[in-house]
Amino acid sequence: MSDYYAVIGNPVAHSKSPLIHGEFSRQTGQDMRYEKILAPIGEFPTVVTEFRQHGGKGLNVTVPFKLEAFRISTHHTERADAARAVNTLVLEDEAILGDNTDGAGLVRDITANLKFSLTGKRVLLIGAGGAARGVIMPLLEYEPSILAVANRTQEKAYELQQRFSSSGNVVAIDYADLHGEQFDLVINATSASLNGELPPLPAGVFAAESLAYDMMYGNRDTPFLQFAALQGVTHFSDGVGMLVEQAAESFFLWRGVRPRTDTVIEMLRSHA
Ligand code: ATR
Structure with missing residues (x-):
């Protein structure tokens, strides 16, 4: 089964992240799927635990959960510590790494x-x-x-x-x-x-x-x-451009591969 990733937020329907990561995975040939998860307010930690139980490997976190994501991370990158906010979670075997790629x-x-x-x-x-x-x-x-x-x-x-x-x-x-x-x-x-x-x-x-x-x-x-x-x-x-570049940083963190961003920025601009 492909590795599983998602963006989690509330609201999340408008998120462009599935489109962006879909392009990145096609372009780099990574076997992964990427979805949107609407987490009810107050249930962020439970939803992350469930996602993990279903084999989830990583999450992008958007409004209003960036502080909660910081809190549930077991360790942080230095830049996430400085921001006191996390927009990317890497779900490791036991631990949760919180990063901020914004x-x-x-x-x-x-x-x-x-x-x-x-x-x-x-x-x-x-x-x-x-x-x-x-x-x-x-x-x-x-x-x-x-x-x-x-x-x-x-x-x-x-x-x-x-x-x-x-x-x-x-x-x-x-x-x-x-x-x-x-x-x-x-x-x-x-x-x-x-x-x-x-x-x-x-x-x-x-x-x-x-x-x-x-x-x-x-x-x-x-x-x-x-x-x-x-x-x-x-x-x-x-x-x-920031949106696509922060996504590319998350993708690199998860997959160890740096995707091209210019074509994806162009695509989003032409769809705007
Ligand atoms: P985010 O996580 O997107 O940064 P936030 O933490 O609610 O959201 O911060 C919103 C920022 O926009 C704040 O700096 C806010 O200023 P205040 O701290 O004074 O609330 C700022 N902001 C929102 N509307 C604004 C406006 N009309 N003029 C100036 N600043 C505004």
């Missing part, structure tokens, strides 16, 4: 696909929830000159500054203090785009050559990207 997916999309060099650049990350936490450590590995974090609830940005104080130059900044500050890369890691909202960014944060990156996918016309376009920005991206 940040690696983001930096791979930015550096390899969009050809934007992070080193020495001024980066502004907006948001301080799970999505933002997951990408800080991988961004720092590329040594930006500054990684500023702005959040509507300021304390959360200050908590992140403290948490990462030993590992680099993470600086919490209030939205109101962004006036007069300019960044080479602005990443929207808030959930504002999901609700058609725009975080309170001042106009001057973008330079003409800046890259505006919205981690939301499936819509290249978010309020954040529209706002950047109005400021004259010509380099933008939604999060579809």
Whole structure:
């Protein structure tokens, strides 16, 4: 029987992961099947145990279970520890390895696909929830000159500054203090785009050559990207490349084979 994998979430019906992993397994000739599992709220650990009893080898974890996935893992990668969130589980014989491939997916999309060099650049990350936490450590590995974090609830940005104080130059900044500050890369890691909202960014944060990156996918016309376009920005991206790259990292973790991502990103863009 083929090895069994799934994405688990609530809701999960919209997930593109089965399509992406289906393409990866076809392309690499891996004998595996990949499904969607809707876990009722409060029953995540039970559903994972049942999946494992049915021979499940690995899971992608999506909203709202990334913290619970962190908690049920018996050991974590360093990047999952830093994020305090897990999006990939490897179900080993006795143990459960928790990893977080979101940040690696983001930096791979930015550096390899969009050809934007992070080193020495001024980066502004907006948001301080799970999505933002997951990408800080991988961004720092590329040594930006500054990684500023702005959040509507300021304390959360200050908590992140403290948490990462030993590992680099993470600086919490209030939205109101962004006036007069300019960044080479602005990443929207808030959930504002999901609700058609725009975080309170001042106009001057973008330079003409800046890259505006919205981690939301499936819509290249978010309020954040529209706002950047109005400021004259010509380099933008939604999060579809990140989505495919984080999936590729999970696939590599499970199967030891790195799939091609460009054709899959292209496929998703043409279906959007
Ligand atoms: P996720 O796991 O997707 O990061 P989350 O933990 O609920 O979800 O975090 C959502 C993030 O989006 C938070 O940083 C939130 O700001 P607050 O901490 O102040 O709640 C941010 N956010 C959501 N809507 C926003 C809006 N309209 N403007 C600015 N920030 C917003």
